[in-house]
Amino acid sequence: MHRYLFVLLLLFFDGPLVYAQKQFAADDIPAELKANANSVIRDLKNTLEINGDNQYTFKRELTITLLNDRAEDEAVLRIHYDKETKFRSFEGAIYDKSGNIIKKLKEKDLDDMSNTSGSSLFDDNRMKAYRPIISSYPITVSYTWEVVTSNTFFTYTFYPYISYNQGVESAQFNVIAPESFEVNIHNLRAGQPETTTAKGRKSRKWTFTRLSAIAVEPFSLPVYEIIPAVIVAPKHFIYNAYKGSNTSWEAFGQWIYALTEGRQTLPDATVNQLKTLTAKTTSEIEKARLVYAFMQSKTRYVSIQLGIGGYQPFDAETVDRLGYGDCKALTNYTHALMEAVGVPAYYALVNSGYGKYSLFDDFPSNQFNHVILCLPMKGDTVWLECTNQQIPFGFIGRFTNNRKALLISKEGGKLVCTTRYGKAENVIRQVSEVHIDGDGNAVSTIRLAFSGLLYDDYYDLGLLSTSDLKRRLYKEFDFANFDIVSQAVTNNLQIPEFVLQLEVKLPAYVSRTGQVNVMPLSLTSNYNAKKQKARNRKQDFELLNAYCYQDTIHYLLPENTIIKTQSQHNSFESPFGSYSSQLIVDGSSVTIIRKLETNQGRFPAEAYEKFIAFYDKVAMADKLQLIY
Structure with missing residues (x-):
């Protein structure tokens, strides 16, 4: 959590009073x-x-x-x-x-x-x-x-x-x-x-x-x-001469609506272009996808903080002509584009930021710092971040997920919840194959797929140059000694899922003691690092999100290798999550299947030692070794 404690300080941050000398020893x-x-x-x-x-x-x-x-x-x-x-x-x-x-x-x-x-x-x-x-x-x-x-x-x-x-x-x-x-x-x-x-x-x-x-x-x-x-x-x-009220969310929303009213007119040429773009589909969701991609390709984000412009968006025609705007202008513009092809949409206020940002439902007021777009689709609601040209359709990530937003309409404001990503969505899937030679060196192909909030953490790797990507990967992985032979990334926007594929060399991956070879059976990055301990904890604690880590690793040892370690299974669970691993020995090959699920929730201070104990147990289980 950030060091400073308050988010809604607006104009007011620092300042003190000068007192008589020696009063402040x-x-x-x-x-x-x-x-x-x-x-x-x-x-x-x-x-x-x-x-x-x-x-x-x-x-x-x-x-x-x-x-x-x-x-x-x-x-x-x-x-x-x-x-x-x-x-x-x-x-x-x-x-x-x-x-x-x-x-x-x-x-x-x-x-x-x-x-x-x-x-x-x-x-x-x-x-x-x-x-x-x-x-x-x-x-x-x-x-x-x-x-x-x-x-x-x-x-x-x-x-x-x-x-x-x-x-x-x-x-x-x-x-x-x-x-x-x-x-x-x-x-x-x-x-x-x-x-x-x-x-x-x-x-x-x-x-x-x-x-x-x-x-x-x-x-x-x-x-x-x-x-x-x-x-x-x-x-x-x-x-700025605009009168408003905080008597209710409806009243506050009506004030915001007045700032946007009449600012969604598009040039005829753009409307015709949109109709041509969406002519081959009758699906509302597909129309919305096409329009969102059109907006992303045509615009860029700039901040507008001039007078009422801090709260009132540029009109859609201006954004269409200039190709840029802030969150208000780009959301209003995207709203206009959606309406032009018959896709209903709502301008929505939200308090953005990484972490937990609650809204006081019973205190109607400006508790917001960002604007996104809401599409009330049949069966599900789609949220659109309009300031990011790389983010997938319908994905909002850590910046605005799992919090209250205020939908704006002519009738006023209405509080709703944005998308919450759970452990079914927040997944890292690893599939790797490791070839061990007679000297104990290893060559591995690794495929890592990131989805949900973990996609949000890693998709920017796809925006890096080859050299910058390699430098970043050397920092991400915690192998004692390794060389990256090749790397490739794929950004599957439809899912969304970010896939990283690597080939790495791991010199001296197997250690030898006398006549015994010892090989670690963990080929994962540092995403399961041990948790920080806190002695005599005073405050309750909260795990904001749930995650799932799935690993399937195949080890291929030299032919006729005699493996002394036997197949085995390990599993345990606690209020903080569950862990399971299965070691399968088949001739000179070994497969380990591992799954760690972590839970979301709020826990009393006295439970923190058990939380640490759970992750210590995970770390110990991950130290599994193969003897041959």
């Missing part, structure tokens, strides 16, 4: 806050002040002590702004371990730069940034900054922590708004706020003190299920 930090900590937040104050229907200010005051170099990145300041969000002020300071001021900071000390990658063609997002030069630890940094935004379309999440392995002395979040301005609040283990009203304005203040550090543990639950959090969104908002 590192020795003054309570010992319990240093336990398992690389840093300690001394004081954090985030103030979100809504000034009316179309303006709010955000002020962040942060003082953090870095205890060691593992917390170095937590001292990096980033203030995001654009034409809608204006940078207002900044001040800061750096303190030594005794709390003495080393340096005072002003706006002139900040670097001003673009906030997007080179793939962004239309962009007004910028960032003021600062990275202190740190020569020794502990050290304390303090920043205070403020921005003002001329809209009220936001969903802001406050966490009292910035990262794992971090203690918190004091953290505060204050939401201030006119009494008449309705604010939706989603409270996650944060307790009740202190509420006050004065001069027609209402303040809600959450305060957190002496929070112990949360240690990073393997397979941790999503952070929003562990730590306190407060999520805030206006019940009604305005963005």
Whole structure:
């Protein structure tokens, strides 16, 4: 899991408050806050002040002590702004371990730069940034900054922590708004706020003190299920004169629909081209395949982050003419192409990313960062990623699988689930043949087929040059000594399945001790590496996906070889998965058939030792050797 804990920070990332000298001596930090900590937040104050229907200010005051170099990145300041969000002020300071001021900071000390990658063609997002030069630890940094935004379309999440392995002395979040301005609040283990009203304005203040550090543990639950959090969104908002509502998913979806309405007109020439392309089929799914391939061959992805363009797609005619767009524009364009040949489709919002991204169903708001297309086919729903020219039709992979998406229609928004890939889909199939000569050297042909989420992990191998592919393969396989003679890849888009075929030489594959030859019976890559141990685990853990690994390996030894190892079978199972292997000895040939299935699920912390024990048992079973 990523080190930083929050996903929906929008414009708000770093910043602190400058205090009197020697208030932040590192020795003054309570010992319990240093336990398992690389840093300690001394004081954090985030103030979100809504000034009316179309303006709010955000002020962040942060003082953090870095205890060691593992917390170095937590001292990096980033203030995001654009034409809608204006940078207002900044001040800061750096303190030594005794709390003495080393340096005072002003706006002139900040670097001003673009906030997007080179793939962004239309962009007004910028960032003021600062990275202190740190020569020794502990050290304390303090920043205070403020921005003002001329809209009220936001969903802001406050966490009292910035990262794992971090203690918190004091953290505060204050939401201030006119009494008449309705604010939706989603409270996650944060307790009740202190509420006050004065001069027609209402303040809600959450305060957190002496929070112990949360240690990073393997397979941790999503952070929003562990730590306190407060999520805030206006019940009604305005963005670039577009009025919207978070009163329900239907209402929010109607606002998104208004941004896309009337933007799906295609040139007559393109419509005629599509009708010709699909004329020979009446199958809805085949029409959709042809249209998707047409879109992929005609377009490329660029980021659009200019004003309302951050939420409103280019019209389809513009994308058709230019041949590029962002996720919104390309999805809207593909939607228009599908409708042109009679294939129903829905524009769909989703929170993309690698890992688990849950959506709070009972908190209608902008919890999304990506757009994909949904085709409600008979018998099954097809999801299309429209920003990737290489991805197969109907495959969305780790980026958007197994999460809630919001379908957009004239009637509004409707929550549905995207594709979930299980162990029947997430498969690696290996079929190999290994020839052993009289000196114990081996030559092997290996065929590996990857499907489901494992396809997503490996299909990019097919995009590499021959030399780059070979370099990557040497890193992928964990043989002690091997040479790749040849390699070939096949990307079966219809399945989808990615196939890798290799011929490798394995010098001295068989070891000799006296008159006995010993040969390992495992010809697999490192996909079954032992799992990381965690002593005195504190948190529950979650295995997000289930997988299946199938291996069939034929070993052909020199004729008349006398094999001492007998045929055998081994199998076991646990709540975390199942394992089986069968060794078949037939004359001077040996076949091993192996299958490992892993389960998806959530487990209590005390079960982690049994989880490790299961994988230790798998590793031991895979050490099977042939004696001859």
